[in-house]
Amino acid sequence: MTRPGMWDALCGVVRRDLLLAMRRRSDAAMPVFFLVIVASLFPLGVGPEPAVLRTIGPGVLWVAALLACLLSLGRVFTADYLDGVLEQMVLIAQPLPVLVVGKVFAHWVIAGVPVVLLSPLLGMQFGLDGEAVAVLALSLLLGTPTLSMIGTIGAALVLGVRGSGLLVALLVLPLYVPVLIFGAGAVASSLAGVGAEANLSLLGACLVLSLFFAPWATAAALRIALE
Amino acid sequence: MLQAVALSCMRGERRLFVDVNVTVEPGTLLTVVGENGSGKTSFLRILTSLLSPEAGAVLWQGQDIRQLKEQYYAQLTYIGHLNGVKDDLTPVENLMASAGLTGDHHSNPLVQDALESVGLKRMVHRLPTKVLSQGQRRRVALARLWLSTHPLWLLDEPFTSLDTASTALVTERLQSHLRGGGLAVVVTHQEVALPSDVIQRLRLNG
Numbered sequence: 001m002t003r004p005g006m007w008d009a010l011c012g013v014v015r016r017d018l019l020l021a022m023r024r025r026s027d028a029a030m031p032v033f034f035l036v037i038v039a040s041l042f043p044l045g046v047g048p049e050p051a052v053l054r055t056i057g058p059g060v061l062w063v064a065a066l067l068a069c070l071l072s073l074g075r076v077f078t079a080d081y082l083d084g085v086l087e088q089m090v091l092i093a094q095p096l097p098v099l100v101v102g103k104v105f106a107h108w109v110i111a112g113v114p115v116v117l118l119s120p121l122l123g124m125q126f127g128l129d130g131e132a133v134a135v136l137a138l139s140l141l142l143g144t145p146t147l148s149m150i151g152t153i154g155a156a157l158v159l160g161v162r163g164s165g166l167l168v169a170l171l172v173l174p175l176y177v178p179v180l181i182f183g184a185g186a187v188a189s190s191l192a193g194v195g196a197e198a199n200l201s202l203l204g205a206c207l208v209l210s211l212f213f214a215p216w217a218t219a220a221a222l223r224i225a226l227e
Numbered sequence: 228m229l230q231a232v233a234l235s236c237m238r239g240e241r242r243l244f245v246d247v248n249v250t251v252e253p254g255t256l257l258t259v260v261g262e263n264g265s266g267k268t269s270f271l272r273i274l275t276s277l278l279s280p281e282a283g284a285v286l287w288q289g290q291d292i293r294q295l296k297e298q299y300y301a302q303l304t305y306i307g308h309l310n311g312v313k314d315d316l317t318p319v320e321n322l323m324a325s326a327g328l329t330g331d332h333h334s335n336p337l338v339q340d341a342l343e344s345v346g347l348k349r350m351v352h353r354l355p356t357k358v359l360s361q362g363q364r365r366r367v368a369l370a371r372l373w374l375s376t377h378p379l380w381l382l383d384e385p386f387t388s389l390d391t392a393s394t395a396l397v398t399e400r401l402q403s404h405l406r407g408g409g410l411a412v413v414v415t416h417q418e419v420a421l422p423s424d425v426i427q428r429l430r431l432n433g
Contacts, residue, residue, distance in 0.1 A: 005329075012327030016313070019324075023315040023355075084309025091275055092329050093301035099328075226277050 009094040013102030014109075020079075021110045027075065031068035032114040038064040039122040050127045057126030058136065058187030062180055065115050065140060069147040070172070072111040074165050076103060076155045081225065090226060097215035100222070104148050104214070112144030128191070135190040135200070142203040143183040149210035150175045156221035179206055228252055229274070229379060229410055234283035236269050243269055244431050246283070251410050253378070256401065256421060259414045261431035267414040268308060270431060271383050274412060275305050287379070304375040308383045310368035314357035318342055318367045321356060326374060333374055341373035342366075344400070346393050362388040369393075372400050380404060380411040395420075 021028040042060050043053055080086040089099050119140050123133040154172035158164035186199035229251040236243040243266030251257045259267045272278040274285055276292050276299065285292045292299045312321050322338045333341075342352055345366045356364055365388050372380065380401075386394050398420050401411060405425055413419060419426065 008332075009328050012324060015327065016316075016324040019320065020313060020315055079313075082309075083313060084307055084311035085313060087277060087305070087307055087309065088311040088325060089328065090277065091300050091303060091305050093297045094328075095297060227279065 006094050006098055009092065010098055010102045013089070013099050014106045017103065017106030018109065021106070028110050031072040031111045032118065034071055035064045035068040035115055036118065036122070038067070039125060043125060053126045054128060054191065057123065057128055058132070058184045058191070061119065061122055061126065061136065062143075062184040062187075065119070065144065066147060066176055066180055068115060069111055069144065069151060070169055072107065073151040073155045073168050073172070076107050076152055077159050077222070081159050086222065087226060090223065096219035096222065100152065100215040100218045104145075104152050107152065108145050108148040112148055115144055116140045128187070132187055132190050135196045136187045139183045139186040139196070139200060139203055142200065142207055143179050146179050146203070146207045146210045147176060149214040150179075153214055153217045153221060156218045156225060159222070159225035179203065182206065228288060229412070230286040231274070232284050232286060234270070234273060234285070235281040236266055236273060236278075237281040238266070238269060247429070247431070249427070249429050251412060251427070253408045253410055254405050255410065255425050255427060256405055256419065257412045257427045257429055258419055259412065259429045259431065260416070265431040267431055268383055271381055271412060271414050274381055275303065302377050303379050303381065304371065304377045305381045306368055306371065306383065306385060308387075310364050312356050312364055312367050315355055317353050318347060318356055318359075318370070319352050321367055322370060322374065325371060331374065331376070337374070341370045344373045344396065345370045346396055362390060362393070365389055366393055369397055372397070372404070378409045380409065382411065382413045384414055384416070386415060386417050
């Protein structure tokens with residue numbers, strides 16, 4: 001079911017959010033910096049033993065990517081809520097879940113895509129071989145949109161609440177755990193020579209499931225937040 | 228035609244208003260007045276369906292707006308006490324973005340005309356909105372009225388921080404909207420300088 005204008009509205013949301021991110025580049029780049037810093041500090045802290053780094057690498061990179069995503073969640077709706085743009089978004093003639101998909105997509109482009117693109121480089125820092133690096137990038141490509149999808153539910157739920165940053169973490173971290181396990185598991189199993197297909201399929205399933213449910217849940221949470 | 232039927236509103240433990248009945252006919256304006264905290268903004272937000280009433284219903288052309296949802300939003304232009312304007316974008320970008328959401332594609336000249344109609348000179352069209360004054364930002368928000376083709380306007384204190392000249396411009400725009408058969412509900416402390424036969428007044432007592 002597509003209505004006239006639905007696609008326009010979706011593109012409108014994405015375009016505006018990307019434009020805003022361009023105006024505030026330092027804010028938008030913060031999660032990526034965070035990822036790079038964490039991933040670079042670990043080898044310094046743990047020591048340069050290649051075998052150790054290769055073992056912890058997938059887990060460390062996935063945890064860092066997950067926290068980087070969490071770091072940027074606060075900004076998804078807060079500004080729109082404070083300046084009244086969110087009210088306007090709720091009151092247009094398109095279904096709210098469609099606009100939420102636009103917001104999530106923009107968040108993923110700003111916070112998720114750079115992580116995916118940087119991951120091969122960071123993977124090599126941990127001494128991962130070619131195949132493992134490819135699996136790492138692929139698992140992040142499947143996993144980061146899921147993180148954005150689930151995260152926006154939490155971000156919408158705590159809108160207008162004091163100390164919302166900590167609350168978002170508490171709310172969404174349990175839901176992030178399966179994604180983390182499958183993501184890091186994919187790279188680890190590829191390193192162990194078992195093949196990453198099973199874990200990657202599970203990541204794909206998580207993505208489809210969150211694509212299906214998260215926009216509705218987020219839209220409902222936004223309406224409650226505006227009351 | 229917009230009808231409020233037996234509307235009651237509670238905020239927390241406080242009862243703001245009970246059993247408000249009012250009908251707004253095409254071509255007329257309803258002004259909502261009352262003391263601070265008497266529930267004027269809540270009343271307007273109930274009319275937009277952002278807020279659910281404790282009891283009663285809002286009808287648009289005889290149908291409950293909670294059932295109409297997007298069909299109702301397609302008839303509606305709402306300007307709240309928040310401007311809905313992004314500080315990092317220029318006035319032109321702001322209007323283009325909000326028009327993009329509603330699916331109206333306005334050309335650049337059309338948007339600039341709207342901004343000029345509300346008294347914003349071309350000089351400020353390309354500045355980020357954050358460097359503008361409070362009144363100028365309000366005017367950016369109100370410029371949406373010049374682009375709106377929707378029959379129902381719901382405005383929350385549209386004249387705050389506007390100078391007399393801009394107030395007159397907005398009042399003029401309201402008048403032409405009403406002449407074209409539009410409806411408007413305006414929450415305001417000021418008198419709206421329009422002929423008394425098109426104005427209906429609702430007083431809320433907190």
